[in-house]
Amino acid sequence: MTVYHPETTEQVCEVVAWAAAAPVPLRVHGGSALCRLGRPVIAEHDLVLSTLRGILLYEPEELVLAAAAGSRVVEIEARLARNNQMLAFEPPDLGPLLGAPAGQATLGDIVDANLSGPRRVKAGAVRDHILGVKVVTGRGEVIKAGGRVVKNVTGYDLPKLMTGAFGTLSVLTEITVKAVPAAPETNTLVVTGLDAPAAVRALTTALQTPHDVSAAAYLPAAVAQRSSVDSLAAAGESATLVRVEGFGPSVAARSAALRAILESAGSVQALETDDSKRVWREVRDVALLTTDQDALVWRISVPPAAGAEVLAAIGAALPKSVESFLDWGGGLIWLAVPADTPGAGARPIRAAFAPFGGHATLVRAPDSVRMVEEVFQPTSAALAALTDRIKTQFDPSHVLNPGRVRATASEIPA
Amino acid sequence: MRMPTPNDGLLQRRSEIVDRLRGVVPGPGVIGERDLLRAYECDGLTAYRQVPLAVVLPSTTAQVSDTLRLCQEMGLKVVPRGAGTSLSGGALPLADGIVLGLSKFNRILDIDYDNRCVVAQPGVTNLAISQAVTERGFYYAPDPSSQIACTIGGNVAENAGGVHCLKYGLTTNNVLGVEVVLMSGEVVRLGGRHLDAGGYDVLGAVTGSEGLLGVITEVTVRILPKPATARAVLVGFPTSRQAGDCVAAIIAAGIIPGGMEMMDGPAIRAAEDFVKAGYPLDVDALLIVELDGPEAEVDHLIGEVESIARQQGAVSLRVSQSEEERLTFWAGRKAAFPAVGRISPDYYCMDGTIPRGRLPEVLTRTSELSETYGLRVANVFHAGDGNLHPLILYDANVPDELERAEQFGADILKLCVDVGGVLTGEHGVGVEKRDLMEYQFEAADLEQQQRLKCAFDPDGLLNPGKMFPKLHRCAELGRMHVRGGKLPFPDLPRF
Ligand SMILES: Cc1cc2nc3c(=O)[nH]c(=O)nc-3n(C[C@H](O)[C@H](O)[C@H](O)COP(=O)(O)OP(=O)(O)OC[C@H]3O[C@@H](n4cnc5c(N)ncnc54)[C@H](O)[C@@H]3O)c2cc1C
Numbered sequence: 001m002t003v004y005h006p007e008t009t010e011q012v013c014e015v016v017a018w019a020a021a022a023p024v025p026l027r028v029h030g031g032s033a034l035c036r037l038g039r040p041v042i043a044e045h046d047l048v049l050s051t052l053r054g055i056l057l058y059e060p061e062e063l064v065l066a067a068a069a070g071s072r073v074v075e076i077e078a079r080l081a082r083n084n085q086m087l088a089f090e091p092p093d094l095g096p097l098l099g100a101p102a103g104q105a106t107l108g109d110i111v112d113a114n115l116s117g118p119r120r121v122k123a124g125a126v127r128d129h130i131l132g133v134k135v136v137t138g139r140g141e142v143i144k145a146g147g148r149v150v151k152n153v154t155g156y157d158l159p160k161l162m163t164g165a166f167g168t169l170s171v172l173t174e175i176t177v178k179a180v181p182a183a184p185e186t187n188t189l190v191v192t193g194l195d196a197p198a199a200v201r202a203l204t205t206a207l208q209t210p211h212d213v214s215a216a217a218y219l220p221a222a223v224a225q226r227s228s229v230d231s232l233a234a235a236g237e238s239a240t241l242v243r244v245e246g247f248g249p250s251v252a253a254r255s256a257a258l259r260a261i262l263e264s265a266g267s268v269q270a271l272e273t274d275d276s277k278r279v280w281r282e283v284r285d286v287a288l289l290t291t292d293q294d295a296l297v298w299r300i301s302v303p304p305a306a307g308a309e310v311l312a313a314i315g316a317a318l319p320k321s322v323e324s325f326l327d328w329g330g331g332l333i334w335l336a337v338p339a340d341t342p343g344a345g346a347r348p349i350r351a352a353f354a355p356f357g358g359h360a361t362l363v364r365a366p367d368s369v370r371m372v373e374e375v376f377q378p379t380s381a382a383l384a385a386l387t388d389r390i391k392t393q394f395d396p397s398h399v400l401n402p403g404r405v406r407a408t409a410s411e412i413p414a
Numbered sequence: 415m416r417m418p419t420p421n422d423g424l425l426q427r428r429s430e431i432v433d434r435l436r437g438v439v440p441g442p443g444v445i446g447e448r449d450l451l452r453a454y455e456c457d458g459l460t461a462y463r464q465v466p467l468a469v470v471l472p473s474t475t476a477q478v479s480d481t482l483r484l485c486q487e488m489g490l491k492v493v494p495r496g497a498g499t500s501l502s503g504g505a506l507p508l509a510d511g512i513v514l515g516l517s518k519f520n521r522i523l524d525i526d527y528d529n530r531c532v533v534a535q536p537g538v539t540n541l542a543i544s545q546a547v548t549e550r551g552f553y554y555a556p557d558p559s560s561q562i563a564c565t566i567g568g569n570v571a572e573n574a575g576g577v578h579c580l581k582y583g584l585t586t587n588n589v590l591g592v593e594v595v596l597m598s599g600e601v602v603r604l605g606g607r608h609l610d611a612g613g614y615d616v617l618g619a620v621t622g623s624e625g626l627l628g629v630i631t632e633v634t635v636r637i638l639p640k641p642a643t644a645r646a647v648l649v650g651f652p653t654s655r656q657a658g659d660c661v662a663a664i665i666a667a668g669i670i671p672g673g674m675e676m677m678d679g680p681a682i683r684a685a686e687d688f689v690k691a692g693y694p695l696d697v698d699a700l701l702i703v704e705l706d707g708p709e710a711e712v713d714h715l716i717g718e719v720e721s722i723a724r725q726q727g728a729v730s731l732r733v734s735q736s737e738e739e740r741l742t743f744w745a746g747r748k749a750a751f752p753a754v755g756r757i758s759p760d761y762y763c764m765d766g767t768i769p770r771g772r773l774p775e776v777l778t779r780t781s782e783l784s785e786t787y788g789l790r791v792a793n794v795f796h797a798g799d800g801n802l803h804p805l806i807l808y809d810a811n812v813p814d815e816l817e818r819a820e821q822f823g824a825d826i827l828k829l830c831v832d833v834g835g836v837l838t839g840e841h842g843v844g845v846e847k848r849d850l851m852e853y854q855f856e857a858a859d860l861e862q863q864q865r866l867k868c869a870f871d872p873d874g875l876l877n878p879g880k881m882f883p884k885l886h887r888c889a890e891l892g893r894m895h896v897r898g899g900k901l902p903f904p905d906l907p908r909f
Contacts, residue, residue: 061662062769125610128587143859149767151801151839153573153622156863160618181668204528210639250711303607305528331609359612377612382600389869
């Protein structure tokens with residue numbers, strides 16, 4: 001077993017070309033805890049990209065930044081912050097949730113997993129902000145796709161296809177992202193004491209206004225109590241959170257308008273800049289979900305207005321000790337189930353949202369569980385076959401993270 | 415234009431093929447008569463024309479599926495078509511292929527305000543979606559200038575843009591799901607009303623695939639609440655360099671306008687002559703900066719933009735005082751193409767994108783090329799996102815003017831690539847920019863793109879001859895060039 005730490009795209013290419021020719025499978029990742037997302041990869045060698053780092057281009061006035069894939073997200077965010085800019089998709093730091101230190105995730109890790117935070121509802125996902133990539137395909141070839149400009153329809157949008165592919169199609173070596181101006185002000189309105197259905201109704205109403213809500217979440221009482229924001233923790237009640245960001249006068253006017261609307265749902269308090277930032281970081285990083293280190297954690301994307309109904313259906317089918325909260329206006333359910341839940345709860349969970357559509361991912365579970373359960377949402381036979389054909393076109397020897405997204409016969413080389 | 419050589423065998427079996435297609439799509443759903451086929455001989459890139467073998471107009475997904483399966487079986491090529499407004503020849507027919515028109519897929523299937531999305535059939539026009547949700551104060555953000563005619567299916571296939579892309583994204587950022595039929599006839603659903611489709615982002619790959627990967631039979635788009643208000647600032651500058659600097663300064667101040675458009679001298683004068691929008695005629699560059707959002711925000715930002723513009727040397731500046739005045743500011747810009755059409759028998763619209771900061775040198779070089787080719791050019795420009803639309807003025811009746819215009823256009827696009835930009839920002843590659851793809855991409859890049867097509871359409875029957883300058887067989891692309899098993903990287907750090 002060898003661990004390769006390439007420092008250049010050429011070195012990545014050398015390793016992959018060799019692996020493809022052998023063929024020997026490679027476990028490709030950024031060296032952070034995010035390598036534990038997906039099914040466990042059985043491979044002899046590791047290709048760890050954390051040494052492939054550095055900001056390659058940053059032109060604030062062009063709203064563009066390019067970095068080597070192994071660059072840490074926190075470093076990129078710090079660099080952007082110096083110019084009052086940010087990554088609009090608000091990448092979560094799931095290190096602590098996965099039992100590892102914070103601040104380790106690389107840009108490549110986040111792109112591999114298409115992991116977006118609370119601003120997803122307004123600004124889009126990671127995939128919406130990736131302008132271009134340089135990758136090494138499973139054929140051991142360096143290719144580039146996309147570019148450095150926002151408006152680009154030249155050829156297929158391969159950068160999107162690479163986003164969320166968990167390193168199974170190619171190894172990302174360089175990534176060009178959109179940078180956006182950071183909002184000078186942020187303010188959060190909190191409605192206390194709502195149950196989940198009332199909360200989702202309130203969030204839906206807020207998102208239907210033209211007041212440009214940039215995040216909308218619901219924390220049940222037990223979850224809200226864990227917040228480091230005193231007023232939330234002390235309330236002992238659920239918190240329905242609506243965030244507005246922007247220029248001062250705009251934030252003030254929109255907050256006032258939203259407050260008037262939300263007051264018909266319950267009593268409203270406001271969190272000013274610091275507390276607002278703190279609670280959204282907790283939501284983003286799933287920091288409040290559970291104190292049970294062994295609990296299995298699911299991430300479920302559903303039509304936003306169905307969030308409460310899906311939650312109720314899951315609650316009826318699983319033990320009382322299940323914990324959860326909602327982000328994305330109800331459209332993202334984070335769920336913690338006890339470690340001994342049969343089948344990790346996959347069946348009842350997937351049955352609960354089946355009438356509405358969506359997908360569930362088992363984010364945190366021991367290798368032994370992720371090996372046997374369907375970590376990602378099973379798809380129709382036609383889509384599964386298409387997925388396999390795409391995989392084969394990028395990685396014909398099946399050496400890049402085999403088995404990470406799908407366990408199929410085709411992932412074992414003939 | 416070099417197209418794949420027609421298959422004589424298929425051409426001779428025309429009437430048999432038409433009969434078999436009628437077995438799948440009954441009645442008037444199959445057009446085989448030559449004079450009726452003429453209506454489909456070109457799209458918005460009218461310089462290229464080709465009458466297809468037949469046109470099929472299915473009205474259900476099952477019919478699309480059966481048609482494609484039959485075509486696959488017969489080895490018959492298929493060109494999907496929405497409204498035929500493509501400016502890159504994406505819907506240009508093939509002599510030995512059918513056109514698969516989606517015009518009968520013209521219903522909005524569901525409006526879901528709670529999940530803020532609309533489910534529509536692909537033949538619904540872009541504007542019809544916004545109109546359907548306007549009563550509740552919503553709209554669909556991407557707004558190509560062709561929005562009264564172009565279809566949502568065509569928008570997905572071309573990843574269409576519009577003047578509001580900088581703030582609200584292109585089509586791809588506003589589509590939540592599609593139903594797509596593969597050449598094999600298999601029906602695949604991607605995404606839905608939830609956010610992020612899950613699995614490989616096949617939805618992202620299909621969007622902008624120019625009808626080469628599958629036929630879109632249903633689209634779910636997200637809709638947004640209409641901004642509370644919108645106001646525009648009309649700013650004139652003596653030079654385009656100053657206008658470009660003003661754009662950069664606005665963005666540096668953290669302001670992302672809803673729209674930021676620029677026109678050069680010839681475009682300003684043509685537009686003003688045509689619609690009398692009140693544009694200043696003594697300037698060489700005009701910016702329209704539109705701010706939309708909550709009233710408090712727009713009022714605040716209008717002030718900021720005004721002072722930035724003055725610092726950058728604006729010589730004329732007007733802020734719209736009413737909705738009517740805002741629309742007048744836009745009227746000239748929106749009519750820029752037909753306005754140029756009045757001063758020249760023909761014009762050719764280009765669509766490259768550049769890093770914004772390179773604008774002055776690209777405009778200078780464009781006017782040099784204009785002299786070299788002896789053809790006039792007017793520039794309109796989505797300044798916010800660097801998307802250039804130079805309009806090359808020519809007369810198709812003058813021998814070789816079309817060829818010169820095309821060469822001039824190709825030189826502009828190469829220039830865009832040279833400064834770090836791309837060949838097309840919103841109109842697509844189609845046949846028009848196909849042969850320039852090798853200028854932007856390496857052979858390996860293009861081969862990998864074609865391998866993606868192999869995963870969808872291994873026989874290469876869906877819209878062949880578009881996007882790629884060379885057609886490779888999938889078997890040939892699949893071969894691995896194994897580099898003789900040498901165990902490399904003794905010098906790599908490892909542990
Ligand atoms: C005056 C004018 C102004 C324009 N302004 C803009 C603009 O501002 N922004 C912009 O982006 N574009 C613009 N366009 C270009 C054009 O309108 C867009 O590309 C539009 O998206 C094409 O839609 P359509 O329905 O006409 O598609 P068509 O022209 O019929 O087809 C376009 C391509 O999509 C494929 N296709 C169509 N429907 C389907 C389907 N259902 N499934 C699979 N493939 C399909 C076709 O095969 C073809 O390759 C303009 C065009 C004109 C004529």
